[in-house]
Amino acid sequence: MKVTVKTAQSPYEDDVREEMDVCDWLNVNPDVKAVLDGVLAEYLNSVSRHPFFPSDVIHAVAKVTKDTGELCKTANDVFYYDDNVIDRIEMHVAANRAAASAIRLLMEIGNLRGRQ
Numbered sequence: 001m002k003v004t005v006k007t008a009q010s011p012y013e014d015d016v017r018e019e020m021d022v023c024d025w026l027n028v029n030p031d032v033k034a035v036l037d038g039v040l041a042e043y044l045n046s047v048s049r050h051p052f053f054p055s056d057v058i059h060a061v062a063k064v065t066k067d068t069g070e071l072c073k074t075a076n077d078v079f080y081y082d083d084n085v086i087d088r089i090e091m092h093v094a095a096n097r098a099a100a101s102a103i104r105l106l107m108e109i110g111n112l113r114g115r116q
Contacts, residue, residue, distance in 0.1 A: 042096040043103050053104050056113040064105050067098040 028036070054060040071094040078087045 038092075038096050039099040039103070042093075043100040046097070046100045046104065053108050055111070060105050060108060060112050064098070064101045067094070067101040070094045071098045 054063055071091065074087060074091040074094045078091055081087070
């Protein structure tokens with residue numbers, strides 16, 4: 001994800017702007033950047049597959065709960081059954097999906113209907 005930042009240091013200089021990666025601008029650890037890139041990719045995939053997010057609080061939170069439940073299931077598979085690479089990959093995918101759902105909820109929380 002890119003942001004445009006002002007790079008001029010003096011009020012007498014031209015308003016110089018530079019486009020840079022948001023994680024570089026925030027000086028984020030490269031490992032955190034990799035995780036955020038995965039979550040952002042899943043978020044964009046989620047929005048393109050399902051453009052309409054639930055419009056009421058119950059169904060919106062239920063969507064996030066469903067995705068976190070799938071993450072718990074994959075964690076149980078890793079912990080109680082055969083801990084292998086495939087299960088770890090599935091857990092990683094489920095974690096990205098749960099994070100993407102939580103982002104969608106956070107972005108829509110002010111627009112969600114309550115009880116009417």
